[in-house]
Amino acid sequence: MWRRYRQELGPEHDFEDPLGPPLLWPDGRHVAANGRGRIFLWDLATGACSRVLQSSAICRDGDPSFRLACEPVLGRVLEAHKLRDFAVWDSVEWRRIQTFAGHGEPVQAATFVTDDRILSISGDSTAQLWDAWTGERLRMLDTPPLYALAKKPASGHVAVCGSGGAVIVLDGPTLDVRASFHLPMVAARHGPLSEERKRQVGIVWNRPSNTLQALAWHPDGEHLICGAWDFVPRMFHSGTGRVVREWHGHSHWVDAVAVEPSRGLLVTGSSDGTVRVWSLHSTECLAVHDVGHANVEGLLLHDGAIYVTCQGELLVIPLPAE
Known part of the structure; x- marks a missing residue:
């Protein structure tokens, strides 16, 4: 059975914020999504919108473009700051620790590559490396416009992707290019x-295009999976770019991908209004869920369910039974 989690904005608000991609909060008890200068937290046990946090983000055209990220050991959260910057917050006290300024366009995503270094990407055609505590920019790399990143588990490598089908694999702590x-x-x-x-x-x-909008590592650590605006998610080797699998069926842009490694599942979200579940090891489509609107912003897989942000809602869809 599907569940729908609503926003709680109070009686003075008669409209809902559009939501960015969902995130498992550092405490492990909430799922979060950012809106227009706010972050909404839903209790995983009850589904209640238990907390609304004010952020310093300014959303161009009213929609959040920054993908929330966290570092759970110290409970730090990355969120947009003003229009083109981003910030680190303490998730418990909800206190802004540091801000990072230097991108020429809104930051699309950022991640902790070590406890004290952060990598950020933007449509301004740069990837930038920062000191997490001082806010100092340590290095900048010229790239195509970038829209998504994925940190390789148990490794310092980070893959980034963007316009023109560009994929770059970086050593996160140094920003050196590996592929x-x-x-x-x-x-x-x-x-x-x-x-x-x-x-x-x-x-x-x-209008299909060769823009890559979403990225995830395959469990084997050698391959990547992308979501693309040519409507086709695909798996390719992280060192050579050789495509080894394509999943056909979406009829518009694929903006979100997520992998469930223990069950060998790939989940994709598209502006065709569907979330699809595929076999990771073949091209078989196991389930198609119509979420009711083209505005599918992101996916999170957690505890046997798919958390999907769509318009102003957080939807919870069970994964197919084993």
Whole structure:
């Protein structure tokens, strides 16, 4: 059975914030998503929106573009700051620890690569490395415009991706390039986009492109999986870019990917209004969930469920039974 978690803004608000991708909060008891200068926390046990935190983010065009990230050992959270910067917050006291200024466009994502270093990416065509405590910029790397990153588990490597099919694998603590390549655009095989979804998507409903918008590491640590605006998520080698698997079926941009390694599942979210569950080891589609709107912002897999932000809602969808 699906569950729907609503925002709690108080009686003075008669509208809901659009939400960014969901995040498991450092305390492990809440799931969070950022809105317009706010972060909403839902209790995993009850589904109640138990806390609303004020942030310093300013959202261009009203929608949050920064993907929340955390470092659970010290309970630190990364969130956008003003329009083009980002900040580290203490998740318990909700106190801003440090801010980071230097990007020329809004920061899309950031991650702790060590306890004291942070890597950030932006559409300004740079990746930047920072001292987590002082806010000093340590290094800047020229890149294509970047929109997603994925930190390799138990490793200092971070993969980033963006426009033109660009993928770069970096040594996170130094920003040294380990691999760099461009994935070719794919001719997608899919059914027609419904008239309602065309209306929701707008004038870009028939415009595939070679932009990579989402990224995750395969459990083998050698391959990556991307979500792309050519409608086709695919798996490729992190050192060579050789594509080894494609999952066809989405009829618009794939903006979110997540991997469930213990069960060998891939979950993808698309502006065609669906969340799809696939076998990680084949091209089989195991489930298709229509979430009711094209605005699918992100996915989180936790405790046998898919947490999906769509419009102003957090939806909880059970994974297929084993």
